[in-house]
Amino acid sequence: MRALAGMFVGALMGSFVPVASHAADIARCGASEGYGYFPKIGFAASDQSAGEWTEDRISNGRFTVTLSDANEFDILVLDATGGIYSSRSSGAVIRMIGKTDEALALIAIYPGTSIETYTFVRNVDGDAEVMWTANKYGTLIPKAGSYRAACSFLAF
16 A cells, blocks of 8 residues: 555656656655754744754655656655645755665755755665655744655665
């Protein structure tokens, strides 16, 4: 069922998001769970949980990582609101920062607003997952977050 959902999301993203032709899927990952930190500034200043790490999840979020024939990565995101967007089309610069037989690490830099890191791994049981972080500094609500998601497909 999880693989079918991942294929659906991948197909859905491919049909609505303009991407470079001949892009191959590298990873398809599901809902993310982790922790978020909102500093006591800006809109979060009056929130009681601001200034503390709190459980955070993106239950309906999904993402697919693609690699084009021109060796350009993209991260296609189905966010919690149901919207789909391309990280590259949103201004991100995405680079591979490391690769081993078991892991692939990417960084997505959104100039002036945020940085995200992604580490995709296949564990000894053969399960694929991603550990990812977000640091939003040029937004209305600054935030740091650390997450983990299972991946239904991983090929690098």
